[in-house]
Amino acid sequence: MLFLALRQLISKKKQTLLILLGISFGTMLFISISGVMLGLRVYISDALLNNTSHILISGKENYVDTSKITELISNKDEILNWITPPIGKKDEAKINSYQGWVKVIQETPQVFGHTPRLSIPAIAIKGDFEVNMKIVGTIPIEQMKVSQIEDYVNSGSFKNLIGGGNKIILGDKLARDLGVSEGQTIKIFNKDSFFTYKVVGTFKFGDDYIDGASAFANLNDVQMLNKTPGRISEIAVSLYNIDDADEIAQRWSILSEDDVKNWKDANKMFMEMIQMQDAVRFFVTFSVLLVAGFGVYNVLTIMINQKRHEIAILKSIGYGQEKILSLVLYQGLFLGITGGIIGMLLGLTLTTIIGNIDLGFQLGKSNHLLIDYSVSTYVLALIAATISSIVASFLPAYSASKMTPIDIIRGQV
Amino acid sequence: MIEAQNILKQFGEPAQTVLHNINLEVKKGEFVSIKGRSGSGKSTLLYILSTLDTPTSGKVLIDGIDISSFSQKELHAFRNLHIGFIFQFHYLIPELTALENILLPPRNINKIKEYTDDAHKLLKRLDIEDVTNKFPAQMSGGQTQRVAIARALIMKPKYIFADEPTGNLDTANGDTVMNILIEENQQRGTNICLVTHDPDYSKMASREISLIDGRIED
Helix, strand or coil, X not given: CHHHHHHHHHHCHHHHHHHHHHHXXXXXXXXXXXXXXXXXHHXXXXXXXXXXXXXXXXXXXXXXXXXXXXXXXXXXXXXXXXXXXXXXXXXXXXXXXXXXXXXXXXXXXXXXXXEEEEEEEEEEEECCEEEEEEEEEECHHHHHHHCCHHHHEEEECHHHHCCCCXXXXXXXXXXXXXXXXXXXXEEEEECCEEEEEEEEEEECCCCHHHHCCEEEEEHXXXXXXXXXXXXXXXXXXXXXXXXXXXXXXXXXXXXCCCEEEEHHHHCHHHHHHHHHHHHHHHHHHHHHHHHHHHHHHHHHHHHHHXXXXXXXXXXXXXXXXXXXXXHHHHHHHHHHHHHHHHHHHHHHHXXXXXXXXXXXCCECCECXXXXXXXXXXXXXXXXXXXXXXHHHHHHHHHXXXXXCHHHHHHCCX | CEEEEEEEEEECCCCEEEEEEEEEEECCCCEEEEECCCCCCHHHHHHHHCCCCCCCEEEXXXXXXXXXXXXXXXXXXXXXXXXXXXXXXXXXXXXXXXXXXXXXXXXXXXXXXXXXXXXXXXXXHCCCHHHCXXXXXXXXXXXXXXXXXXXXXXXXXXXXXXXXXXXXXXXXHHHHHHHHHHHHHHHHCCEEEEEECCHHHHHCCCEEEEEECCEEEC
């Protein structure tokens, strides 16, 4: 029946072309919107992952627990009232069993890389200028596996931190606020003492809050600066597949008292935004494909009405219901697949054009929109186009298959 | 052999009886014509005999088998292999050439190759070789009807049912169509049931059945 189905479509060139246009337009829209939105998402999540990581293990803050102290010093039957209840912190947040975590991490095959970090507040000083900031001590080689940080370094290189020796990479805005650039030295003040650091690079994530108040240095240097050798406050872990983060974080979180957060929990607001984008993307696509589906339905219904007698004659020659059904479904299938493929090509062209537009400002690594070209989007688009066409052609197909030759010949339908 | 037993056919609401208690036997190799005025129920009778329509009550036996016992599938297969239809309109598929139209019944059972030679022979026999690769829109009325006849004959059916096959044709073409039917009946012994209101064509049959107001006139 495929043969006859195609013949019938070809004989109705105008209608067929119009419907193909409708379907391919829908597919193209889906691909372009997805390309831009998913590209934007890659940009956003890259930026987010520079601050956190797929999974971040961090020590709990050690606050003084009033009720526990009360319990310890009082008898059971007397009620103890504090004039001033004990409040305070026993210690900085730190990870107590780094070795234990390393063992757990190494036993997890999904892990791509991990680095211990010590993140402390400090004051950066150059001449009369002082800026409060956060300095993150890390193992440079490992940090570069955990995030794409090297891509965001706009002068010098993150590799300069390898080996330590009081070198620092400053946020772009922080460096400007201090009035320093690569190769100059600054003073870092922490816990009553000054250290001199050499600026070996700057990075720009595009977020002024981060670029203006954070810096990276070698882990050993920061531990020295904090006067706590061997201490780490967090472990950043990256995975081969970011989608595993949820499950692994959950598994690890019961292992110890430390906080285990996956990057989604750490960036709830952005994740909600991304979900919203997804909803918009699917809604737009759904609407367009719905319209295209109605087009298919329309054309096939008209076609069947015009071809009642031919369907009757086919049935009287012995063509069964399923053959008539497949005759119409093949047409829907053909329209869906062909329209989908044309739409994929149009979508690819359109996204390529969009991706080459010079925006005139820096967005992430370049001044172009980041476009996502993942195969899954194209496959999804083709499937959606095909399914909507098949669904749309099913009703006309079914009504055609139910026609009886005698009713048509008698002219009662 | 086709036997009709007590065929009653009613249409509509309130029921109007079109065929009253028809008993009929078409013997093997017979050429039967059913004549009558329009509205006499002759077409309805033909469609009931040819399995396309079902009677309100009564039975149709083909070669001794009650056709109401056939499943839809068996019925389609039976029509495909053993029955050829010719209508007043040719009902050719406009997107297919003459040859492709003729090969529609074998296409249903995926036997196009086996029947291609037969199709060419039929085209030759019906003197329409020159339209082999033409589309229906490019043929004359007589040619389209002959293509339709070729389509009815391609499977070498046991039965041919023709509903006013000459109705849209001029005398010359009408005569040709009738000659083809007579030839088919005499050479291959094909059972032919013909509905016509043309008395001359009706007389060409080996037996005439006359219907008046849904009853067979003796």
